[in-house]
Amino acid sequence: MNRGDRWLIVLPLLLTALGVIMVYSSSAILGITRYQDPNYFLARQFLRAGLGVLVLLLCAMQVDLKKLERAAPVLFGAGLALLLAVFALGHVSNGATRWLRIGFLSVQPTDVGRLATVMFLAWWLKRNPPAVRGFARGLLPPLGFVGAAAGLILVQPNLSSAGLLGVTGFLMLFLADAPLLHLAVPVATGLVTGVVMIQTHPYQMQRVATFGRFVFTGALDQRGSGWQLDQSLIAIGSGGWFGRGLGGGLQKYLFLPEAHTDFIFSILAEELGFIGTSALFVLLALLLWRCMRVVARAADPFHFLLAGGLTLQIGLYALANLAVATGLAPTTGLPLPFVSYGGTALLANLAAAGLLYRISAVNASTDALARQRWSGGRP
Numbered sequence: 001m002n003r004g005d006r007w008l009i010v011l012p013l014l015l016t017a018l019g020v021i022m023v024y025s026s027s028a029i030l031g032i033t034r035y036q037d038p039n040y041f042l043a044r045q046f047l048r049a050g051l052g053v054l055v056l057l058l059c060a061m062q063v064d065l066k067k068l069e070r071a072a073p074v075l076f077g078a079g080l081a082l083l084l085a086v087f088a089l090g091h092v093s094n095g096a097t098r099w100l101r102i103g104f105l106s107v108q109p110t111d112v113g114r115l116a117t118v119m120f121l122a123w124w125l126k127r128n129p130p131a132v133r134g135f136a137r138g139l140l141p142p143l144g145f146v147g148a149a150a151g152l153i154l155v156q157p158n159l160s161s162a163g164l165l166g167v168t169g170f171l172m173l174f175l176a177d178a179p180l181l182h183l184a185v186p187v188a189t190g191l192v193t194g195v196v197m198i199q200t201h202p203y204q205m206q207r208v209a210t211f212g213r214f215v216f217t218g219a220l221d222q223r224g225s226g227w228q229l230d231q232s233l234i235a236i237g238s239g240g241w242f243g244r245g246l247g248g249g250l251q252k253y254l255f256l257p258e259a260h261t262d263f264i265f266s267i268l269a270e271e272l273g274f275i276g277t278s279a280l281f282v283l284l285a286l287l288l289w290r291c292m293r294v295v296a297r298a299a300d301p302f303h304f305l306l307a308g309g310l311t312l313q314i315g316l317y318a319l320a321n322l323a324v325a326t327g328l329a330p331t332t333g334l335p336l337p338f339v340s341y342g343g344t345a346l347l348a349n350l351a352a353a354g355l356l357y358r359i360s361a362v363n364a365s366t367d368a369l370a371r372q373r374w375s376g377g378r379p
Helices: 007-035 040-061 065-089 109-127 130-154 159-175 180-200 202-217 227-237 264-297 301-325 344-362
Strands: 091-093 096-102 105-107
Touching: 007 040, 007 264, 007 344, 040 344, 065 096, 065 109, 065 130, 065 301, 065 344, 096 109, 109 130, 109 159, 109 301, 109 344, 130 159, 130 180, 159 180, 159 301, 180 202, 202 227, 227 264, 264 301, 264 344, 301 344
Parallel strands: none
Antiparallel strands: 091 096, 096 105
Protein backbone atom coordinates (compact mmCIF):
# COMPACT_ATOMS: atom_id res chain seq x y z
CA MET A 1 0.00 0.00 0.00
CA ASN A 2 2.94 2.33 -0.62
CA ARG A 3 2.10 3.56 -4.11
CA GLY A 4 -1.52 4.62 -3.78
CA ASP A 5 -3.09 7.78 -2.43
CA ARG A 6 -3.37 7.05 1.28
CA TRP A 7 -5.93 9.81 1.76
CA LEU A 8 -8.37 7.50 -0.02
CA ILE A 9 -7.97 5.14 2.93
CA VAL A 10 -7.72 7.69 5.74
CA LEU A 11 -10.64 9.96 4.80
CA PRO A 12 -13.27 7.20 4.35
CA LEU A 13 -12.18 5.69 7.67
CA LEU A 14 -12.50 9.07 9.42
CA LEU A 15 -15.97 9.59 7.94
CA THR A 16 -17.00 6.06 8.92
CA ALA A 17 -15.78 6.58 12.49
CA LEU A 18 -17.70 9.85 12.67
CA GLY A 19 -20.73 7.98 11.34
CA VAL A 20 -20.55 5.32 14.06
CA ILE A 21 -20.43 8.04 16.73
CA MET A 22 -23.33 9.98 15.24
CA VAL A 23 -25.42 6.85 14.67
CA TYR A 24 -25.15 6.06 18.36
CA SER A 25 -25.96 9.60 19.39
CA SER A 26 -28.94 9.89 17.04
CA SER A 27 -30.41 6.40 17.55
CA ALA A 28 -30.10 5.60 21.26
CA ILE A 29 -33.55 6.99 22.10
CA LEU A 30 -35.13 5.16 19.16
CA GLY A 31 -33.37 1.97 20.25
CA ILE A 32 -34.82 2.28 23.76
CA THR A 33 -38.30 3.06 22.46
CA ARG A 34 -38.46 0.38 19.80
CA TYR A 35 -36.16 -2.38 21.07
CA GLN A 36 -35.56 -1.54 24.76
CA ASP A 37 -31.86 -1.35 23.95
CA PRO A 38 -29.97 1.97 23.50
CA ASN A 39 -27.12 0.11 21.80
CA TYR A 40 -29.30 -1.68 19.24
CA PHE A 41 -28.33 0.43 16.23
CA LEU A 42 -24.79 1.08 17.46
CA ALA A 43 -23.96 -2.64 17.65
CA ARG A 44 -25.19 -3.23 14.12
CA GLN A 45 -23.44 -0.19 12.68
CA PHE A 46 -20.20 -1.13 14.45
CA LEU A 47 -20.35 -4.62 12.93
CA ARG A 48 -21.09 -3.21 9.47
CA ALA A 49 -18.28 -0.70 9.80
CA GLY A 50 -15.88 -3.52 10.70
CA LEU A 51 -16.95 -5.51 7.64
CA GLY A 52 -16.69 -2.38 5.55
CA VAL A 53 -13.12 -1.74 6.65
CA LEU A 54 -12.21 -5.30 5.62
CA VAL A 55 -13.86 -4.72 2.23
CA LEU A 56 -11.97 -1.43 1.84
CA LEU A 57 -8.61 -3.05 2.57
CA LEU A 58 -9.30 -6.06 0.37
CA CYS A 59 -10.26 -3.84 -2.56
CA ALA A 60 -7.26 -1.61 -1.95
CA MET A 61 -4.68 -4.39 -1.68
CA GLN A 62 -5.97 -7.50 -3.41
CA VAL A 63 -8.19 -6.55 -6.35
CA ASP A 64 -6.62 -7.11 -9.76
CA LEU A 65 -8.06 -4.36 -11.94
CA LYS A 66 -7.52 -6.37 -15.11
CA LYS A 67 -9.49 -9.29 -13.70
CA LEU A 68 -12.14 -6.88 -12.41
CA GLU A 69 -12.46 -5.43 -15.91
CA ARG A 70 -12.96 -8.89 -17.41
CA ALA A 71 -15.49 -9.75 -14.72
CA ALA A 72 -17.52 -6.55 -15.15
CA PRO A 73 -20.22 -8.11 -17.40
CA VAL A 74 -20.68 -11.01 -14.97
CA LEU A 75 -20.92 -8.63 -12.02
CA PHE A 76 -23.48 -6.54 -13.87
CA GLY A 77 -25.56 -9.63 -14.56
CA ALA A 78 -25.36 -10.60 -10.89
CA GLY A 79 -26.46 -7.10 -9.89
CA LEU A 80 -29.48 -7.28 -12.17
CA ALA A 81 -30.31 -10.74 -10.79
CA LEU A 82 -30.32 -9.36 -7.24
CA LEU A 83 -32.57 -6.49 -8.29
CA LEU A 84 -34.95 -8.97 -9.90
CA ALA A 85 -34.88 -11.18 -6.80
CA VAL A 86 -36.29 -8.30 -4.76
CA PHE A 87 -39.66 -8.72 -6.48
CA ALA A 88 -39.91 -12.41 -5.57
CA LEU A 89 -38.11 -12.57 -2.23
CA GLY A 90 -37.86 -9.00 -0.96
CA HIS A 91 -39.65 -7.69 2.11
CA VAL A 92 -41.65 -4.50 2.35
CA SER A 93 -40.75 -1.57 4.60
CA ASN A 94 -42.39 1.87 4.55
CA GLY A 95 -44.35 0.95 1.43
CA ALA A 96 -41.30 -0.04 -0.64
CA THR A 97 -39.82 -3.42 -1.54
CA ARG A 98 -36.06 -2.79 -1.47
CA TRP A 99 -34.48 -5.39 0.82
CA LEU A 100 -33.47 -9.03 0.73
CA ARG A 101 -32.96 -10.99 3.95
CA ILE A 102 -29.94 -13.30 3.86
CA GLY A 103 -29.69 -15.00 7.22
CA PHE A 104 -29.46 -12.30 9.87
CA LEU A 105 -28.37 -9.75 7.26
CA SER A 106 -30.61 -7.39 5.33
CA VAL A 107 -29.17 -6.54 1.92
CA GLN A 108 -30.29 -3.68 -0.30
CA PRO A 109 -29.59 -4.79 -3.91
CA THR A 110 -29.82 -1.19 -5.13
CA ASP A 111 -26.35 -0.47 -3.75
CA VAL A 112 -24.90 -3.60 -5.31
CA GLY A 113 -26.63 -2.83 -8.60
CA ARG A 114 -25.37 0.75 -8.86
CA LEU A 115 -21.79 -0.35 -8.17
CA ALA A 116 -21.97 -3.15 -10.74
CA THR A 117 -23.55 -0.82 -13.31
CA VAL A 118 -20.68 1.66 -13.02
CA MET A 119 -18.14 -1.16 -13.52
CA PHE A 120 -19.96 -2.53 -16.54
CA LEU A 121 -20.47 0.88 -18.11
CA ALA A 122 -16.73 1.59 -17.78
CA TRP A 123 -16.04 -1.79 -19.44
CA TRP A 124 -18.49 -1.14 -22.26
CA LEU A 125 -17.50 2.44 -23.02
CA LYS A 126 -13.83 1.51 -23.23
CA ARG A 127 -14.66 -0.95 -26.01
CA ASN A 128 -17.43 1.08 -27.64
CA PRO A 129 -16.56 4.79 -27.47
CA PRO A 130 -19.75 6.73 -28.29
CA ALA A 131 -17.93 9.40 -30.28
CA VAL A 132 -16.66 6.72 -32.69
CA ARG A 133 -19.64 4.38 -32.78
CA GLY A 134 -22.27 7.04 -33.39
CA PHE A 135 -25.71 7.44 -31.86
CA ALA A 136 -27.28 4.05 -32.61
CA ARG A 137 -24.31 1.86 -31.70
CA GLY A 138 -22.44 4.16 -29.35
CA LEU A 139 -25.13 5.75 -27.20
CA LEU A 140 -28.28 3.62 -27.26
CA PRO A 141 -26.75 0.38 -25.88
CA PRO A 142 -25.20 1.96 -22.74
CA LEU A 143 -28.40 3.93 -22.21
CA GLY A 144 -30.30 0.66 -22.39
CA PHE A 145 -28.02 -0.97 -19.80
CA VAL A 146 -28.33 1.94 -17.40
CA GLY A 147 -32.06 2.11 -18.07
CA ALA A 148 -32.49 -1.58 -17.23
CA ALA A 149 -30.76 -1.21 -13.85
CA ALA A 150 -32.41 2.11 -13.06
CA GLY A 151 -35.80 0.75 -14.13
CA LEU A 152 -35.57 -2.17 -11.70
CA ILE A 153 -34.70 0.28 -8.95
CA LEU A 154 -37.45 2.67 -10.03
CA VAL A 155 -40.28 0.15 -9.68
CA GLN A 156 -39.40 -0.75 -6.07
CA PRO A 157 -40.26 2.26 -5.98
CA ASN A 158 -37.03 4.20 -5.40
CA LEU A 159 -37.11 7.27 -7.62
CA SER A 160 -34.17 9.05 -6.00
CA SER A 161 -31.68 6.17 -6.31
CA ALA A 162 -32.84 5.41 -9.85
CA GLY A 163 -32.47 9.07 -10.76
CA LEU A 164 -28.95 9.32 -9.36
CA LEU A 165 -27.92 6.16 -11.21
CA GLY A 166 -29.29 7.72 -14.40
CA VAL A 167 -27.35 10.93 -13.76
CA THR A 168 -24.20 8.89 -13.10
CA GLY A 169 -24.61 7.03 -16.38
CA PHE A 170 -25.24 10.28 -18.25
CA LEU A 171 -22.10 11.90 -16.83
CA MET A 172 -20.02 8.80 -17.58
CA LEU A 173 -21.14 9.09 -21.22
CA PHE A 174 -20.04 12.72 -21.11
CA LEU A 175 -16.65 11.64 -19.72
CA ALA A 176 -16.43 9.12 -22.56
CA ASP A 177 -16.69 12.03 -25.03
CA ALA A 178 -20.24 11.38 -26.23
CA PRO A 179 -21.46 14.21 -28.52
CA LEU A 180 -23.45 16.81 -26.61
CA LEU A 181 -26.32 16.70 -29.11
CA HIS A 182 -26.70 12.95 -28.52
CA LEU A 183 -26.80 13.50 -24.76
CA ALA A 184 -30.02 15.48 -25.13
CA VAL A 185 -31.84 12.15 -25.57
CA PRO A 186 -31.16 10.75 -22.07
CA VAL A 187 -31.88 14.16 -20.53
CA ALA A 188 -35.32 14.31 -22.17
CA THR A 189 -36.03 10.65 -21.34
CA GLY A 190 -35.06 11.14 -17.71
CA LEU A 191 -37.22 14.22 -17.30
CA VAL A 192 -40.27 12.51 -18.81
CA THR A 193 -39.75 9.40 -16.62
CA GLY A 194 -39.40 11.53 -13.50
CA VAL A 195 -42.59 13.46 -14.22
CA VAL A 196 -44.54 10.25 -14.86
CA MET A 197 -43.28 8.62 -11.66
CA ILE A 198 -44.12 11.67 -9.56
CA GLN A 199 -47.61 11.92 -11.01
CA THR A 200 -48.35 8.22 -10.52
CA HIS A 201 -47.09 8.05 -6.92
CA PRO A 202 -49.09 10.34 -4.61
CA TYR A 203 -46.51 10.39 -1.81
CA GLN A 204 -43.82 11.58 -4.23
CA MET A 205 -46.15 14.23 -5.62
CA GLN A 206 -46.85 15.39 -2.08
CA ARG A 207 -43.12 15.72 -1.35
CA VAL A 208 -42.51 17.73 -4.50
CA ALA A 209 -45.54 19.97 -3.81
CA THR A 210 -44.36 20.55 -0.22
CA PHE A 211 -40.90 21.46 -1.46
CA GLY A 212 -42.30 23.79 -4.11
CA ARG A 213 -44.45 25.66 -1.60
CA PHE A 214 -41.51 25.99 0.75
CA VAL A 215 -39.18 27.33 -1.96
CA PHE A 216 -41.58 29.81 -3.57
CA THR A 217 -43.71 30.92 -0.62
CA GLY A 218 -41.76 29.94 2.49
CA ALA A 219 -44.85 28.09 3.73
CA LEU A 220 -44.34 24.71 5.38
CA ASP A 221 -47.05 22.35 6.59
CA GLN A 222 -45.49 21.82 9.99
CA ARG A 223 -48.11 19.33 11.14
CA GLY A 224 -48.34 17.39 7.90
CA SER A 225 -46.12 16.71 4.91
CA GLY A 226 -43.59 19.36 5.98
CA TRP A 227 -43.04 17.92 9.47
CA GLN A 228 -39.76 16.16 8.68
CA LEU A 229 -38.18 19.15 6.95
CA ASP A 230 -39.38 21.49 9.67
CA GLN A 231 -37.81 19.36 12.40
CA SER A 232 -34.62 19.07 10.35
CA LEU A 233 -34.32 22.85 10.02
CA ILE A 234 -35.03 23.29 13.74
CA ALA A 235 -32.19 20.88 14.52
CA ILE A 236 -29.75 22.64 12.18
CA GLY A 237 -30.72 26.12 13.33
CA SER A 238 -30.49 25.32 17.03
CA GLY A 239 -26.90 24.09 16.73
CA GLY A 240 -25.37 27.55 16.61
CA TRP A 241 -21.61 27.84 16.39
CA PHE A 242 -20.62 25.00 18.71
CA GLY A 243 -23.79 22.91 19.02
CA ARG A 244 -25.57 21.54 22.05
CA GLY A 245 -22.76 19.07 22.63
CA LEU A 246 -22.36 15.48 21.50
CA GLY A 247 -25.38 13.57 22.78
CA GLY A 248 -27.19 16.76 23.79
CA GLY A 249 -29.50 17.09 20.79
CA LEU A 250 -33.26 17.25 21.31
CA GLN A 251 -34.72 16.50 17.88
CA LYS A 252 -33.66 12.85 18.09
CA TYR A 253 -36.22 12.40 20.87
CA LEU A 254 -38.62 11.09 18.23
CA PHE A 255 -39.29 14.56 16.81
CA LEU A 256 -37.21 14.04 13.65
CA PRO A 257 -38.05 10.82 11.77
CA GLU A 258 -35.11 8.85 10.31
CA ALA A 259 -32.67 10.86 12.41
CA HIS A 260 -29.99 8.14 12.21
CA THR A 261 -30.31 7.55 8.45
CA ASP A 262 -31.56 10.17 5.99
CA PHE A 263 -31.31 13.12 8.41
CA ILE A 264 -28.18 12.28 10.38
CA PHE A 265 -26.62 15.54 9.15
CA SER A 266 -29.32 17.48 11.01
CA ILE A 267 -28.45 15.80 14.30
CA LEU A 268 -24.75 16.38 13.66
CA ALA A 269 -25.45 20.07 13.04
CA GLU A 270 -27.55 20.33 16.20
CA GLU A 271 -24.97 18.66 18.44
CA LEU A 272 -21.68 19.84 16.88
CA GLY A 273 -22.84 23.16 15.42
CA PHE A 274 -21.27 25.17 12.65
CA ILE A 275 -17.78 23.98 13.60
CA GLY A 276 -18.78 20.33 13.37
CA THR A 277 -20.63 20.67 10.07
CA SER A 278 -17.68 22.60 8.63
CA ALA A 279 -15.37 19.75 9.63
CA LEU A 280 -17.72 17.30 7.89
CA PHE A 281 -17.74 19.43 4.74
CA VAL A 282 -13.94 19.61 4.79
CA LEU A 283 -13.64 15.81 5.05
CA LEU A 284 -16.10 15.28 2.20
CA ALA A 285 -14.47 17.96 0.04
CA LEU A 286 -11.00 16.51 0.61
CA LEU A 287 -12.23 13.03 -0.25
CA LEU A 288 -13.89 14.18 -3.47
CA TRP A 289 -10.80 16.18 -4.40
CA ARG A 290 -8.56 13.15 -3.97
CA CYS A 291 -11.06 11.05 -5.94
CA MET A 292 -11.07 13.57 -8.80
CA ARG A 293 -7.28 13.57 -8.69
CA VAL A 294 -7.37 9.81 -9.31
CA VAL A 295 -9.72 10.35 -12.26
CA ALA A 296 -7.47 13.03 -13.73
CA ARG A 297 -4.37 10.85 -13.52
CA ALA A 298 -5.89 7.66 -14.92
CA ALA A 299 -4.38 6.74 -18.28
CA ASP A 300 -6.30 3.53 -18.97
CA PRO A 301 -9.87 4.21 -20.24
CA PHE A 302 -11.42 1.59 -17.94
CA HIS A 303 -9.64 3.03 -14.90
CA PHE A 304 -10.61 6.58 -15.91
CA LEU A 305 -14.30 5.78 -16.41
CA LEU A 306 -14.54 3.51 -13.36
CA ALA A 307 -12.91 6.11 -11.11
CA GLY A 308 -15.15 8.79 -12.59
CA GLY A 309 -18.30 6.75 -12.01
CA LEU A 310 -17.37 5.86 -8.42
CA THR A 311 -16.52 9.49 -7.63
CA LEU A 312 -19.83 10.63 -9.11
CA GLN A 313 -21.75 8.11 -7.00
CA ILE A 314 -20.17 9.31 -3.75
CA GLY A 315 -20.47 12.99 -4.63
CA LEU A 316 -24.05 12.85 -5.90
CA TYR A 317 -25.31 10.93 -2.87
CA ALA A 318 -23.60 13.37 -0.49
CA LEU A 319 -24.98 16.38 -2.37
CA ALA A 320 -28.51 14.96 -2.49
CA ASN A 321 -28.56 14.04 1.21
CA LEU A 322 -27.29 17.45 2.33
CA ALA A 323 -29.70 19.23 -0.02
CA VAL A 324 -32.66 17.32 1.43
CA ALA A 325 -31.65 17.97 5.05
CA THR A 326 -31.32 21.71 4.42
CA GLY A 327 -34.50 22.11 2.37
CA LEU A 328 -32.78 22.56 -1.00
CA ALA A 329 -34.37 19.44 -2.51
CA PRO A 330 -37.55 17.40 -1.95
CA THR A 331 -37.38 14.80 0.80
CA THR A 332 -35.89 11.49 -0.36
CA GLY A 333 -34.48 8.39 1.29
CA LEU A 334 -30.81 8.77 0.35
CA PRO A 335 -28.10 8.19 3.00
CA LEU A 336 -25.08 10.40 3.62
CA PRO A 337 -22.10 8.34 2.35
CA PHE A 338 -20.03 6.71 5.14
CA VAL A 339 -21.99 8.53 7.87
CA SER A 340 -25.64 7.39 7.80
CA TYR A 341 -26.81 4.18 9.42
CA GLY A 342 -26.94 1.37 6.92
CA GLY A 343 -25.25 -1.83 5.81
CA THR A 344 -25.09 -2.34 2.06
CA ALA A 345 -24.61 1.35 1.28
CA LEU A 346 -21.68 1.60 3.69
CA LEU A 347 -20.06 -1.54 2.27
CA ALA A 348 -20.55 -0.29 -1.31
CA ASN A 349 -19.03 3.12 -0.54
CA LEU A 350 -16.04 1.63 1.28
CA ALA A 351 -15.54 -0.78 -1.61
CA ALA A 352 -15.61 2.18 -3.98
CA ALA A 353 -12.98 3.95 -1.88
CA GLY A 354 -10.81 0.83 -1.96
CA LEU A 355 -11.11 0.59 -5.76
CA LEU A 356 -10.23 4.27 -6.13
CA TYR A 357 -7.12 3.67 -4.02
CA ARG A 358 -6.25 0.69 -6.19
CA ILE A 359 -6.59 2.77 -9.34
CA SER A 360 -4.42 5.50 -7.81
CA ALA A 361 -1.74 2.88 -7.15
CA VAL A 362 -1.46 1.95 -10.83
CA ASN A 363 -1.78 5.45 -12.25
CA ALA A 364 1.16 6.99 -13.99
CA SER A 365 3.23 9.39 -11.93
CA THR A 366 2.38 12.29 -14.24
CA ASP A 367 -1.04 13.82 -14.59
CA ALA A 368 -2.91 12.28 -17.52
CA LEU A 369 -4.59 15.61 -18.18
CA ALA A 370 -1.18 17.15 -18.91
CA ARG A 371 -0.64 14.79 -21.84
CA GLN A 372 -2.72 13.16 -24.55
CA ARG A 373 -4.89 10.59 -22.78
CA TRP A 374 -6.78 9.38 -25.82
CA SER A 375 -5.63 9.01 -29.37
CA GLY A 376 -7.21 11.87 -31.31
CA GLY A 377 -8.91 13.14 -28.17
CA ARG A 378 -11.22 10.12 -27.92
CA PRO A 379 -11.18 6.88 -25.90
